[in-house]
Structures are given as structure tokens and as C-alpha cells.
Amino acid sequence: MPRDITAYSNPLVKRMRTLRDKRHRKAEGLFLAEGLRILTEAREAGHLPRYCFFAGDSEQHPLVQALIGPVEAGGGEAIRTTPDILSKLSGKDNPGAVVGVYDELPTALDRLDRTTAPLWLVAERLRDPGNLGTILRTADAVGAGGLILIDECVDPFSVEAVRASMGALFTVPLARAAWSDFLPWLRSGPGQLVGLSLDTDSDYRAPDYPPPTFLLTGNEAQGMPDSFAAECDVLVKIPMHGKADSLNAAVATAVMAYTVLDRQAG
Amino acid sequence: MPRDITAYSNPLVKRMRTLRDKRHRKAEGLFLAEGLRILTEAREAGHLPRYCFFAGDSEQHPLVQALIGPVEAGGGEAIRTTPDILSKLSGKDNPGAVVGVYDELPTALDRLDRTTAPLWLVAERLRDPGNLGTILRTADAVGAGGLILIDECVDPFSVEAVRASMGALFTVPLARAAWSDFLPWLRSGPGQLVGLSLDTDSDYRAPDYPPPTFLLTGNEAQGMPDSFAAECDVLVKIPMHGKADSLNAAVATAVMAYTVLDRQAG
Structure with a gap:
């Protein structure tokens, strides 16, 4: 079951937000992706986020549902949150319905x-x-x-x-x-x-x-x-x-x- | 002769900065362009800024000189200022040497x-x-x-x-x-x-x-x-x-x- 996070001060939100900074991405080996279209493309290519933040009011969207299930089944975490926090994570004024946190991809x-x-x-x-x-x-x-x-x-x-x-x-x-x-x-x-x-x-x-x-x-x-x-x-x-x-x-x-x-x- | 403006609170700086907003551009019939390459391209195409802000330390650059002269001769104003104010005008962390304020171009x-x-x-x-x-x-x-x-x-x-x-x-x-x-x-x-x-x-x-x-x-x-x-x-x-x-x-x-x-x- 998704957990709810609605406070800016939540430690996970604060930590994930630092991923907008290159230094933190490198240290954590994680990165952010935003928007249903991109997260769906990723899922279809076999990439699931470690954390999937979604806006509460879009929980019933079929593409959001299609993410939540596999994320949780694969050991990741689905997190119901607010548009404000999605905006804070993505740095976008009008954030999409979802923000995913992914393991950095190999580049050798x-x-x-x-x-x-x-x-x-x-x-x-x-x-x-x-x-x-x-x-x-x-x-x-x-x-x-x-x-x-x-x-x-x-x-x-x-x-x-x-x-x-x-x-x-x-x-x-x-x-x-x-x-x-x-x-x-x-x-x-x-x-x-x-x-x-x-x-x-x-x-x-x-x-x-x-x-x-x-x-x-x-x-x-x-x-x-x-x-x-x-x-x-x-x-x-x-x-x-x-x-x-x-x-x-x-x-x-x-x-x-x-x-x-x-x-x-x- | 160029005049000096070094204070954020200068009314012209404050007014020109509002041109980053569409509503103010429309009201004033003016817009901002930034960087020596773009202002030079404009000059060569026959467009001179009404105001030309330049960083004091780049005043001797031949392309800055090539702007200041024609701007003043054409009734515009050349303004010697600081990198911080150029940055404030252009919204760029690393502003170029110049910011120009131009009359909106016709689009009929x-x-x-x-x-x-x-x-x-x-x-x-x-x-x-x-x-x-x-x-x-x-x-x-x-x-x-x-x-x-x-x-x-x-x-x-x-x-x-x-x-x-x-x-x-x-x-x-x-x-x-x-x-x-x-x-x-x-x-x-x-x-x-x-x-x-x-x-x-x-x-x-x-x-x-x-x-x-x-x-x-x-x-x-x-x-x-x-x-x-x-x-x-x-x-x-x-x-x-x-x-x-x-x-x-x-x-x-x-x-x-x-x-x-x-x-x-x-």
C-alpha cells in the first residue's frame, strides 16, 4: 500500500529533493524523472523507480495504477503526496502527476x-x-x-x-x-x-x-x-x-x- | 558618455528588470537581449538598443565599443554597470558582458x-x-x-x-x-x-x-x-x-x- 507524505519537512522528500543537484545524484547513485509519459516510457523499457511519488488526485489514472503495482511488487515504494511536493521535487511550477526516483543507469x-x-x-x-x-x-x-x-x-x-x-x-x-x-x-x-x-x-x-x-x-x-x-x-x-x-x-x-x-x- | 549605475535600487534597473515579464514587455513595447554575440548580430542587422548596459570591466572590448558609439549617436543610452546588475537584468547566473533593451519588432x-x-x-x-x-x-x-x-x-x-x-x-x-x-x-x-x-x-x-x-x-x-x-x-x-x-x-x-x-x- 502506498504511504502518505504531505509535509515538506519529511526526511525522504528533503533527501530526494537534493537529487536536483549533481553532487547529490552522484553520491546517492539516484536521479529524478518527472511526468507520466516519461515514467511510463521507462516502465515499458523495464525501468521501475525506487520511489514513485504520485499526486493523490491522480491515483485512479490507469497509467499511475500501472506504475504503483509493479513498483511495490519490485520492492520499491509508492508514495501518495501533494502537487506542491511534486513541484518541489521536480522544480517545475506545474508538475506532472508523478515523480520517480531511479537508480543511475550504467554508462560504461x-x-x-x-x-x-x-x-x-x-x-x-x-x-x-x-x-x-x-x-x-x-x-x-x-x-x-x-x-x-x-x-x-x-x-x-x-x-x-x-x-x-x-x-x-x-x-x-x-x-x-x-x-x-x-x-x-x-x-x-x-x-x-x-x-x-x-x-x-x-x-x-x-x-x-x-x-x-x-x-x-x-x-x-x-x-x-x-x-x-x-x-x-x-x-x-x-x-x-x-x-x-x-x-x-x-x-x-x-x-x-x-x-x-x-x-x-x- | 556612458553613465554609471551600480545600485540595484536604481529606478531604471528596476523598470528594465520587469521586462523579463511578458505583461511588462507588452506595456512598455520593449524587450531584453543578452550577450555580446546577440547584440552584435542585432547591430549588424541595423537594430540598436535603446539602453545598452555593459560591465565596466569589458568597456574596452572592441565589440562593446562598437555598440556604445552607435547607441549614443542614435539617441540611446549606454550604461556602465556591474556583473551583478547584468545578472539581475538577464536572469542568468553568468551574464554576458552586455544587456540591451530594444523596441519590440513589428510582427504584422x-x-x-x-x-x-x-x-x-x-x-x-x-x-x-x-x-x-x-x-x-x-x-x-x-x-x-x-x-x-x-x-x-x-x-x-x-x-x-x-x-x-x-x-x-x-x-x-x-x-x-x-x-x-x-x-x-x-x-x-x-x-x-x-x-x-x-x-x-x-x-x-x-x-x-x-x-x-x-x-x-x-x-x-x-x-x-x-x-x-x-x-x-x-x-x-x-x-x-x-x-x-x-x-x-x-x-x-x-x-x-x-x-x-x-x-x-x-
């Missing part, structure tokens, strides 16, 4: 099997959680094998990144690696590294993209370092017809990813 | 001349300022004639939208219209309306997109109403290969826009 590079997909996304030093989440969402949409985060990226387990991923955090394999570890891993098997760059004349529609293709997107403000670009098998550019010199990183990644799919389909 | 539909570009972006009921700004940035990149916002969209002059546009707010013609006004305007001249939809089997790569093509993107959560879809000349779908059923709205718009460019090029 050697979990990835490059033979399972023709396209892989790679991003280095992403700093915007919205971009990271949106790239995960795109990775799901294009059927990418996974997203590999290089060097110091924003935390993929932040509430903002999880929200922007719309649940793809739970369905797309994720890895984190230093460039110095990624490169030997990449070169230990088949696959070409395609870099998105502003410093090339090669149009993004020109190359073939034989599978597996690893698509590398650089930092939002600076792009990728020259030394990374030098390791790419192919550098390509998306033409810019206006005043600005670059696209949003998540947008550029998506335009490229759909183009690779199109070329691979023949 | 009849300003647009459809013969000037082969591609136009249209979005209805966008609710996320980051998406709106990112779509403006993409509109610039693809050389779109403009962005037309249909019905109740998030305010394009919010700090967040301006920031995500990376300056494209100043370079891409923008219009706002009710659907009931847009449709007669659209049908009063040449052009096809292409809707992005989940409820069609037509692949987005299949159609020709003769100019001018008007590309319609629906609300993030709900897509476009059936009645809007019924008015589209073509409905197309971007294939989804994963678990989720949709892309981020700004991402979907960009994938479509680059595909239209590609098809129009031949």
Missing part, C-alpha cells in the same frame, strides 16, 4: 556493441541539458545504437536532460568516456567517425555513410577541438544560408542523423 | 512578401521559448523568408527565446497571426502549405516542394488540430525508428526545412 563504453546498429551518436563537451536530452530523443527516433558522451558533458541524469529526452534516457544506451579512451575503442573495430564541422567545404549530403557510422557533434559554443577533427575519417558541413554561422547542436545532430539514415537506406 | 503578417524566399516556416501554439528561438535560428540558417507564429504562441520576445535564437530574432522576419487570418492571407497568393504530421503515411522525402513552400509545425504536445491538417496541401511524416512517437518540434522543423532546401535545389 564497453557495454556498447557496435554491430547492433548502423548509426551511433557521439557528442563532446555538451553543456546544455536540453540539448543533451533532445539528442537522446533524436537518437531514439533514428534508431541509433546509442549516445556516447565525450569528456566533460553536462549531467545526462539532470532533471532537465531527462525531461528533454522525453523518456529516451531509458531506451537509448548511453556511454560516457574520455576522448583518450573513446578513440582506441573506436579504432578497435569497424566504423567511420564523421565530424560535423564549420571548417570544411564537404557538403553533408555528399558522402556515403557505411555502417557503422559514428556521428560526432562538438561543443555548442566552440565546436570540436582541431585535434578531434583531425581524427575524423570524414568532416562535413551543413550549409548555412543566413547571417549566423551555426545551428543549434541538437538540431545539427538531427539533420545529420536523418541524412545518414537516408543515405544508408540507399 | 502583411509585412511579409512571399516572393522573396522559397521557404517559409509556420508554427502554431509553440509553448517552449527555447523551441521558438531555435526555430528562428534554423529559419536564418535555411534562408527562410520568415517565421509565422499562429494563435497563442509563447512570447518571441522573452529573454529565453531571444537567447535561443542566437540573434536570429533580429535577422529573420517574424509575424504573428490568428489561423483565421493566416489562411486567407496564404490563399491570396501562390504557395503550398506542408504540414508535419504523425497521422500520415507520406514520407517527408517523397514530395516536391515547389516554392514558395510554407512548412507548418504543430504544438509540442498535441501537434496541430485536425482542422489545420485538413487545410494542408500536403501532410508528411518523418519516420520514427525507436520507441517514441515524435521528435522535438524544433528538431522536426529543421529536418524538414533542410529536406525542402535539398529538394528545391534539385
Whole structure:
């Protein structure tokens, strides 16, 4: 049976709320996800929260019911609470009906099997959680094998990144690696590294993209370092017809990813 | 000569800070933009701020100098201030060197001349300022004639939208219209309306997109109403290969826009 928590001062609420901070997420090995759509996506992908907070007035919603049962059966805890506390947990003014607290997902590079997909996304030093989440969402949409985060990226387990991923955090394999570890891993098997760059004349529609293709997107403000670009098998550019010199990183990644799919389909 | 303002309690600071709120923007006919890159983009597009706040320690930066002169020559005011006040104005923890206060830009539909570009972006009921700004940035990149916002969209002059546009707010013609006004305007001249939809089997790569093509993107959560879809000349779908059923709205718009460019090029 769900227990009731209605006080801000409840120790579990206070502790879970600290998970909006990266340091606490790391220390606890836990993270927050918010909203029925995302928690349902997670459940369908086999991920149940350790704690599932839900608004009392949505207890009868079939999707809330579909969470409570398995959570409790799996040893987790379902907690009936108030919209205010959900808002406090999620940091959102209009919180969804549920907030889940999940065990951090594994992100070791050697979990990835490059033979399972023709396209892989790679991003280095992403700093915007919205971009990271949106790239995960795109990775799901294009059927990418996974997203590999290089060097110091924003935390993929932040509430903002999880929200922007719309649940793809739970369905797309994720890895984190230093460039110095990624490169030997990449070169230990088949696959070409395609870099998105502003410093090339090669149009993004020109190359073939034989599978597996690893698509590398650089930092939002600076792009990728020259030394990374030098390791790419192919550098390509998306033409810019206006005043600005670059696209949003998540947008550029998506335009490229759909183009690779199109070329691979023949 | 720039004047100095270092007190939070300064009436101009207090008044300008209220521009982070939509109601005050509307009442004053002014909006805020932040960061040297965006203000420079605006200046190059012929837009100077009415007030230009800059951090004292960046006064010698050539791009700050390139703003101060024209602002004062044009009857605006340059104001030397502190990083704390810039942060207070922009709502950003790490503000850029400058914050500008601009007159609201015109958004009447009849300003647009459809013969000037082969591609136009249209979005209805966008609710996320980051998406709106990112779509403006993409509109610039693809050389779109403009962005037309249909019905109740998030305010394009919010700090967040301006920031995500990376300056494209100043370079891409923008219009706002009710659907009931847009449709007669659209049908009063040449052009096809292409809707992005989940409820069609037509692949987005299949159609020709003769100019001018008007590309319609629906609300993030709900897509476009059936009645809007019924008015589209073509409905197309971007294939989804994963678990989720949709892309981020700004991402979907960009994938479509680059595909239209590609098809129009031949």
C-alpha cells in the first residue's frame, strides 16, 4: 500500500529533493524523472523507480495504477503526496502527476556493441541539458545504437536532460568516456567517425555513410577541438544560408542523423 | 558618455528588470537581449538598443565599443554597470558582458512578401521559448523568408527565446497571426502549405516542394488540430525508428526545412 507524505519537512522528500543537484545524484547513485509519459516510457523499457511519488488526485489514472503495482511488487515504494511536493521535487511550477526516483543507469563504453546498429551518436563537451536530452530523443527516433558522451558533458541524469529526452534516457544506451579512451575503442573495430564541422567545404549530403557510422557533434559554443577533427575519417558541413554561422547542436545532430539514415537506406 | 549605475535600487534597473515579464514587455513595447554575440548580430542587422548596459570591466572590448558609439549617436543610452546588475537584468547566473533593451519588432503578417524566399516556416501554439528561438535560428540558417507564429504562441520576445535564437530574432522576419487570418492571407497568393504530421503515411522525402513552400509545425504536445491538417496541401511524416512517437518540434522543423532546401535545389 502506498504511504502518505504531505509535509515538506519529511526526511525522504528533503533527501530526494537534493537529487536536483549533481553532487547529490552522484553520491546517492539516484536521479529524478518527472511526468507520466516519461515514467511510463521507462516502465515499458523495464525501468521501475525506487520511489514513485504520485499526486493523490491522480491515483485512479490507469497509467499511475500501472506504475504503483509493479513498483511495490519490485520492492520499491509508492508514495501518495501533494502537487506542491511534486513541484518541489521536480522544480517545475506545474508538475506532472508523478515523480520517480531511479537508480543511475550504467554508462560504461564497453557495454556498447557496435554491430547492433548502423548509426551511433557521439557528442563532446555538451553543456546544455536540453540539448543533451533532445539528442537522446533524436537518437531514439533514428534508431541509433546509442549516445556516447565525450569528456566533460553536462549531467545526462539532470532533471532537465531527462525531461528533454522525453523518456529516451531509458531506451537509448548511453556511454560516457574520455576522448583518450573513446578513440582506441573506436579504432578497435569497424566504423567511420564523421565530424560535423564549420571548417570544411564537404557538403553533408555528399558522402556515403557505411555502417557503422559514428556521428560526432562538438561543443555548442566552440565546436570540436582541431585535434578531434583531425581524427575524423570524414568532416562535413551543413550549409548555412543566413547571417549566423551555426545551428543549434541538437538540431545539427538531427539533420545529420536523418541524412545518414537516408543515405544508408540507399 | 556612458553613465554609471551600480545600485540595484536604481529606478531604471528596476523598470528594465520587469521586462523579463511578458505583461511588462507588452506595456512598455520593449524587450531584453543578452550577450555580446546577440547584440552584435542585432547591430549588424541595423537594430540598436535603446539602453545598452555593459560591465565596466569589458568597456574596452572592441565589440562593446562598437555598440556604445552607435547607441549614443542614435539617441540611446549606454550604461556602465556591474556583473551583478547584468545578472539581475538577464536572469542568468553568468551574464554576458552586455544587456540591451530594444523596441519590440513589428510582427504584422502583411509585412511579409512571399516572393522573396522559397521557404517559409509556420508554427502554431509553440509553448517552449527555447523551441521558438531555435526555430528562428534554423529559419536564418535555411534562408527562410520568415517565421509565422499562429494563435497563442509563447512570447518571441522573452529573454529565453531571444537567447535561443542566437540573434536570429533580429535577422529573420517574424509575424504573428490568428489561423483565421493566416489562411486567407496564404490563399491570396501562390504557395503550398506542408504540414508535419504523425497521422500520415507520406514520407517527408517523397514530395516536391515547389516554392514558395510554407512548412507548418504543430504544438509540442498535441501537434496541430485536425482542422489545420485538413487545410494542408500536403501532410508528411518523418519516420520514427525507436520507441517514441515524435521528435522535438524544433528538431522536426529543421529536418524538414533542410529536406525542402535539398529538394528545391534539385
